[in-house]
Amino acid sequence: PQRENVILTEKIGVTNMSEELLQESIILYESQLEQVNVSLQAIVTDETENKDDLLQLKNDLQQLIDLTKDNLLELKKKEALKAADDYLKDIDDSDQNLGSPVLNVTNTEKCTTVDEDLQNMVGMKCQAPYGDDWQQFGYHNAIIIKIDATDASDVHSIKATVLYCNPVYKKMLPCSYYLEGNCKFSDSDCRQSHGAHIPLSQLKEYQDPDFSLLATDVRCLAKTDHGLWTDGIVHKVIDERTCRVYLTSYKEYVILNWEDVLPLAEEDVEESEEEEEYENDPNLPITDDASLVEDFKPSHVWKMSPSNQLLETPIGTWEKHTKGIGSKLLFQMGYILGQGLGKEQGGRLEPVEAVVYPKGKSLDHCMELKEKGEGINKRRRKRRKRPKKGPPININAELKKPRPKLSVFDFLNEKLQHKKKDAQEISTGSNAKLNSQSLKENTSQKLNVHSFQVGENIKRTEKDITKLKEALKRNKARNDIITIRRIEKTIAEKQAELEVLKKSEQAIRNEQLSRSNAKKLSIF
Known part of the structure; x- marks a missing residue:
């Protein structure tokens, strides 16, 4: 308790010190803090009570140092503002006494000291406000690069040019060319910041990042x-x-x-x-005062009617039929997939649906259809011709008819036979089509397509044969005779199919070779 009272009295006394005493106190507290840190490093782990006391003392000293620095900065700021007030008052007095030949030497000395104090603030860190109709207003860490008091009529008109240390918007980002002195654009035309002009009275104290909060x-x-x-x-x-x-x-x-x-x-x-x-509080009262003007903020400007709903398909799905230049341009301009359009990603997520109006109908008629919910994209469906009515069917008689009994094995045999016939029809049909067509009548482009297709079929068939041979080895180890015979039969069919494909490939190559030789001879 005694130490807490001492710390409290020191905190109270810090607020009433002069600039020199504050600087001396900062040096003293920092040296004490270093001694406490050394003691903490050298302390034995068993001495928990001493360690807790030292940690508490360290926190108190850190608070004292922060408070002293804050007071020192406020004191410098007050002195600079007071000197600026005196300077501006002296300017007003000199303007009123312009006819007097006597020159006030003390006023000129005060002016030089004020200019020096203001110029000493250049390079200091501070917190400066930023915000407009689009961005949220707030204070950000910044550094002063210039003080302008030439056209100042009072203290509030003194402007400080600051650069933000942690820019969150592109307009806050310092221009690298401007810092090097090579920017070709003016302050208003450049997309990046040449420094924000902030009244000196609106600046706040700089806040150092507290990395102890990282968790x-x-x-x-x-x-x-x-x-x-x-x-x-x-x-x-x-x-x-x-x-x-x-x-x-x-x-x-x-x-x-x-x-x-x-x-x-x-x-x-x-x-x-x-x-x-x-x-977002809905219970707040709504004011009708005309002097209060709502800040403009970007919002959704479209209103969807119940019949014109947003599409459920993601943006860019139609580009599978194109080269996708639209999405490429969007990504180059900074669009992030899955987020809304616009600077703040607050725009619509779905593409705009194309609306086709019916031919020969007026706009009023289209709007009526839209309001009724019938939709204006509705196409007239062709009426299907109804089949001619035949004699009435007796459902009870059909149900009483005897049906052949089917076992599970009959069902499996029927399915397997259909599957085998379909595969044979596909393979023989493609080969017949390829063999029946005269290769000489086909163009070179078609020959290339046939060659590619036959090559892919050869690769697929070889892969199937390899898998079947591996399955045959596994079943031989199990001594499953039925499965082994079935796999061997399938391998024989695949090998026969592979031979046919290779012959087709060779025929296509021969035709391509003969055409290339004929072309060379014609050129010769």
């Missing part, structure tokens, strides 16, 4: 290959340098270094969830 199922921002940071969830902490993160936008797992991961504090996650609950 399983913790939300974070992860850096992608394009330089943008996207939402992710920590899947596993591998070691003290790397972790595995699930990218929710890309739906994939990646292994990243800790410097490419920004853990989100629980406060940020709770604030975002509260904002979503507040926006």
Whole structure:
């Protein structure tokens, strides 16, 4: 309790210190923190009480250091703003006393000190706001690259140019050509950021990433290959340098270094969830104030009627009949399969259904059909001719007729015989068709097609023979005579079929060879 009271009094005293005392306190607390870390490393595992006390002391010292740094930054900011106020007041006084020949030396000295204080802020890290009609408003870590106070009439008009450290949108991504001084585009025309101009009064203190929050199922921002940071969830902490993160936008797992991961504090996650609950709360009152203008956000602009429903087929299935250039262009422009169209993947998931209007009908008639739910793509079906009525059938007499009794073996024999006849008809029919056609009458293209088909049939038949021979070996080991005879018969049939196919292949080759020789002789 005594140590807690000491820490509390130190925290209270930190808020009333000057800039020099704050810097000295930071150095002192950091040295004490190093001593505590050394003591923790050298402590024996059995001394649990001392270890707990040292860990508590370490947490208190870390809080003191963070609080002191915050107060130091706020103090510098207040001094800079106060100096800027004095500077602007002096400018107004000098404009009013423009006719007096006396020059105020103290005012010029104050002006130089204000400029120096403002220029000292260049390179400092901070948190800057970002958001517009399309992106959600929020604060992001940034770095100040420029301070502009030339046309400032008050403190709030002093602008700071910042670059965001963790860009989540393409407009926030710093332009690499601009940083090198080679960008050919202006600030407004370039697709990437040349620096955001933020009022100095809107900047907040920079928050260092707290890697102690890294644990399983913790939300974070992860850096992608394009330089943008996207939402992710920590899947596993591998070691003290790397972790595995699930990218929710890309739906994939990646292994990243800790410097490419920004853990989100629980406060940020709770604030975002509260904002979503507040926006989606149906019990909130609706205001009629004309001064409140709703922010424009992209939304679905189509309204589907009950008769015109979305297609259930996924996008791109029709490209099996084409070269698929449409999907290739979509993927090059950043489309992710399974997500919606648009910048925020909030567009439609299904392709637009083509609507064909009936020929010779007015638009009003088509809309009436659509509203009735009959559909405008309905085609008239041809009426089938009904067969002529014959004499009436006596169902009872048909049922009483005696039927031949069929056993299971008769059924199996009938099926096997049909299957064998079908296979023979297919093989003999294809060979007869190939042999009956005169090869000389076919074009070279057809000969190539026949050669390819015969070659595929030869490969398939050889593969079947190999499998049958393996089955024959297995059944010989089992001494199954019936199965062995059946397999040997099938092998003989396959070998005969293979001989016919090889003869056909040789005939096609001879015809192709004779044509190539005739072509050479004609050229000669």
